[in-house]
Amino acid sequence: MSRTPQAPSSHVPAVDVLVVGGGIIGLVTAWRAAQRGLTTALVDPEPGGGAAQVAAGMLAAVTELHYGEETLLGLNLASARRYPDFVTELTGATGQDLGYRRCGTLTVALDADDRAHLRELHALQSRSGLESEWLSGRECRRLEPMLAPGVRGGLRVDGDHQIDPRRLTSALVTACERAGVVFHRMWAERLTVVRDRARGVVASDGTELSAGQVVLAAGSLSGRLAGVPEYVLPPVRPVKGQVLRLAMPEPPPALTGPSAPFLSRTVRAVVRGSHVYLVPRENGELVVGATSEELGWDTTVTAGGVYELLRDAHELVPGITELPLVETRAGLRPGSPDNAPLLGPTELPGLLLATGHHRNGVLLTPVTGDALAHALTTGELPEEARPFAPGRFDAAALTEQPA
Ligand code: GLY
Numbered sequence: 001m002s003r004t005p006q007a008p009s010s011h012v013p014a015v016d017v018l019v020v021g022g023g024i025i026g027l028v029t030a031w032r033a034a035q036r037g038l039t040t041a042l043v044d045p046e047p048g049g050g051a052a053q054v055a056a057g058m059l060a061a062v063t064e065l066h067y068g069e070e071t072l073l074g075l076n077l078a079s080a081r082r083y084p085d086f087v088t089e090l091t092g093a094t095g096q097d098l099g100y101r102r103c104g105t106l107t108v109a110l111d112a113d114d115r116a117h118l119r120e121l122h123a124l125q126s127r128s129g130l131e132s133e134w135l136s137g138r139e140c141r142r143l144e145p146m147l148a149p150g151v152r153g154g155l156r157v158d159g160d161h162q163i164d165p166r167r168l169t170s171a172l173v174t175a176c177e178r179a180g181v182v183f184h185r186m187w188a189e190r191l192t193v194v195r196d197r198a199r200g201v202v203a204s205d206g207t208e209l210s211a212g213q214v215v216l217a218a219g220s221l222s223g224r225l226a227g228v229p230e231y232v233l234p235p236v237r238p239v240k241g242q243v244l245r246l247a248m249p250e251p252p253p254a255l256t257g258p259s260a261p262f263l264s265r266t267v268r269a270v271v272r273g274s275h276v277y278l279v280p281r282e283n284g285e286l287v288v289g290a291t292s293e294e295l296g297w298d299t300t301v302t303a304g305g306v307y308e309l310l311r312d313a314h315e316l317v318p319g320i321t322e323l324p325l326v327e328t329r330a331g332l333r334p335g336s337p338d339n340a341p342l343l344g345p346t347e348l349p350g351l352l353l354a355t356g357h358h359r360n361g362v363l364l365t366p367v368t369g370d371a372l373a374h375a376l377t378t379g380e381l382p383e384e385a386r387p388f389a390p391g392r393f394d395a396a397a398l399t400e401q402p403a
Contacts, residue, residue: 015039017376018200018211020188020225021218023050024165025354025361027172028369029215034179036373041182041211043203048173050219051361052165054243054331056279056287058266059083059363060160062130063105065121071387072340073128076360078384079367080159086366087163093178096171099164101282105266108140108147108154110315114270115152122155132157144263146317162266162279165362184209188218191227191351198350201225213376215352220332222355232346235393236356238297238332241290242305245327246320248286262286263317271312278313278320286323288313292333299330333358342390343371344381352376353390 015038019030022044034040058064061076087100109115125132133156140154141147176183187204191214200210216222220238248262261280268277279287291305306328313320336342336356341364345352354372357364371385381389 014200014210014212015041015182016212017041017215018043018209018213019215019217020044020201021050021216021222021355022047022173022183023217023219023361024052024169024172024365025219025357025368026215026217027169027176028365029217029354029372030181031172031175031179032369032373033215033376034176034181036377038376040180041184041209042176043184043186043188043201043209045185045187045204047176047183047185048169050169051241051331051333052169054241054329055165055362056243056277056289057099057163057165057168057362058105058160058277058279059162060105060157060266061363062125062132062157063107063155063160063266063268064359064363065125065128065130066339067124069339070128072338072360075340075367075384075388076363079364080161082366082370083161083163090168090171090175094171094174096167096174098171099167099281099283100161101163102161103265103280104156104158105160105268106135106140106144106154106156108267108269108316109152110148110150110269110271111152117270118153118155125155130157131159144265144267145260146262146319147267148316148318151316160266162281163362164281168362168365188225191216191225193227193229193348196349198348201227213350213352215354215372215376217354219355219361220334222334222353228351229348231394232348232351232390234336234342234353234355234390236334236336236342237294239335239358240293240295240298240330241333242293242301242309242328242330243287243289244306244309244325245329246286246288246323247326248280248284248323250284262319262323267316269312269316271315274308274312276309276312276316278317285326286320288320291330297332299332301328301330305330333361337393341368341388342393343368343385343388344375344390345379346390347394
């Protein structure tokens, strides 16, 4: 940690807000800040890169509900509710189609144990006031004829949709440019702290980028920016996810009536304890994900990862082995200790966080943009984001937890 500002080799005029990180979370933060009239810059060597280039884009507040994550559920639902207006606004601002598809999701069980687990999940969803419908195996296959004959039952969730994260990212870059966000295509090397206040960053070419407020939104890298004092360093870690992209066949021209698509909605399951999902896009892409691996910064696509995904996906939908395998890729989710994001002001004046979104970055994009814009203009988080203030991980806050 250093509180000594480095001598800049050149100087860039100050802006109100500097966002460190140009993934979807950094981009939406910059866009929303600029819309509020704040002069905004963003520093990232490749804006629009990051985990969203790998993500499947499920907007799965209900089917990604896990035990103990009921607080996060509230934020996930708040963001899911904003999605239709968010998509309309971003499409209007850019003229770009985001691949938003209100197709629903079907979570299925392959054996008696899965079925029992899914029944419990259904009960949890019902207790949480969420809409999901229990279907028999036959009813599941009626909805999705490509499902394996052994499917034992499933949960139909018509409110869990999808978006194409690559299109979303590209549109956010355009929206930022049109809103006047200045892009510095460099790495942020070090946070500048002057008299106990964040004042900007020193970029990789030595340029000092100064700002009234700095938002650290660098995904899994957020804990690695030099100069950030230990007591506000976000506790995020990389959680590797390997993802495949296959090409679905065009539905054959029907002689009578509409012809069936390969899959018409997201299909997912837990197979041998691992999550597998198949997300069919309107453009024919089928995204199959994802592994969850704690391997540090490794982004190697491994034979084992691809094998496990294909093996599990094949148990759900045997026909996938006929499809062309178009792409294999690995990304790093920004995991936090409670799987929920860190949003808003830190104990260091002038430094805010927007990171730690783990499995829900795409879903949480609209609500994060709104929460950070609110925090940047008022100094406070809006009601729905307050449980996600970074201070919940402070040593003092942690010792106050009940045993
Ligand atoms: N939200 C899906 C994943 O993280 O794999």
